[in-house]
Amino acid sequence: MKKIFSNYTFHFIRYSYVFILVILGMPFYSCNKYLDAKPDATIATPSTIDDLEGILNYYNFINARYPSASEVSSDDYYLTATDWSTLADAPRNYYIWQKYDNIGGDYTAPYSTIEYTNVVLDALSKISTSDISRKNIVQGSALFIRASNHYALAQLFAKAYDKNTSNTDMGIVIRLTSDIAVKPVRSSIAETYSSILSDLQRSVLLLPASPSQKFRPSKPAAYGMLARVYLSMSDYKNAALYADSALSLYNKLINYNSVSTTATIPFAQFNDEVIYDARTSAPAALSSSKAKIDTILYASYTVNDLRKTILFKKNTNGSYAFKGNYTGQNNASLFTGIATNELFLIRAETAIRNANVTVALQAINSLLITRYKQGTYTPYTNTDPTQLLAFILQERRKDLLFRTLRWTDLRRLNQDVNYSKTLSRNLNGTIYTLVPGSERYVFEIDRNAVNISGLIQNP
Structure with a gap:
């Protein structure tokens, strides 16, 4: 990773004051003694377009800190009681859907990334440059990254979108400024999604049709994120529109016949299906030594389905572990970016929901023919x-494992009695369940955010 990004990372020491301002300036994860701190603005504020690009190009802070708690709570895998007992308190509670508010990074990391984008956006208007295209890309990138992180937070700390109750359901804190004097307040669900969509729609107008590197945002990435967000809202007309817009600009699929079935890391980072590269940290609960693939899910792959051997490896005890991550890393870090296979599946699902059977069949068959043994x-x-x-929904689950998408799918599909599902865990004979509509589909907000800023806690 260091080698890949050596030409793009900025001098961290030079900007350490920027990040100190960012970290300490957010009231919901700073101590009271920092709230009145007023660093020298000439030190803390980036002053050139190079500075702003440097912030956005710092992969480990911008691309690699998406939350993973939802995947720990999802149903595509299981843990043995022994492996579960070795985990820290947070993932143990996530796994069995218990209330827990010492969230830490799954809450704070996305907000700190959002604050970096706000520093960039607030500084951009004060920076003079004759290169308007470059300035537009910086603005569009910051808007895209801010929206993506707000969306990730909404999947954990707010209810699933329901248009009938979105104006009264409690959403998340939406941060649109780096001004630390602006007190964080939770928005409604409607306001939360309106802000996310607004940022993404503005970014489309500013971003290039093709990025110089896949860890940088682009038009197809923004279109793809819009499709993802609208799908989570069950707005199938707009989800279809934006999936088509993304695929009109980039639509490569990997023929799995060209992928090694025995490779420990079958997919490279920035592979042909990746439009925008982003990931989580590596949660211990999802390490290949612990997380066993759900047996019914694994059995659903037929013998000629190459995903059965490319995505999984057999453990010594006969269970299976996941190895098909698009991060290109041999750890539990999850790919959370935008890829074409997700967009083909959005196109397929939205087409059938919009009564277009022909397009639905074309989309799902175009994807699946690349997943099976030749002929x-x-x-x-x-x-x-x-x-x-x-x-289509079954194939969506089978093709998009361990991308933090399953939790959102469970939440939205639970609103339809035909697709709702009760989840269960078995730990040494003790059964834990998660029923559709449960309050446990919404994580508690980090306790420091509540204690320091007075945010309303989730039930």
């Missing part, structure tokens, strides 16, 4: 809307 895939032809949708 063995029989295109899906069932035009019954109910059965086709069920097939």
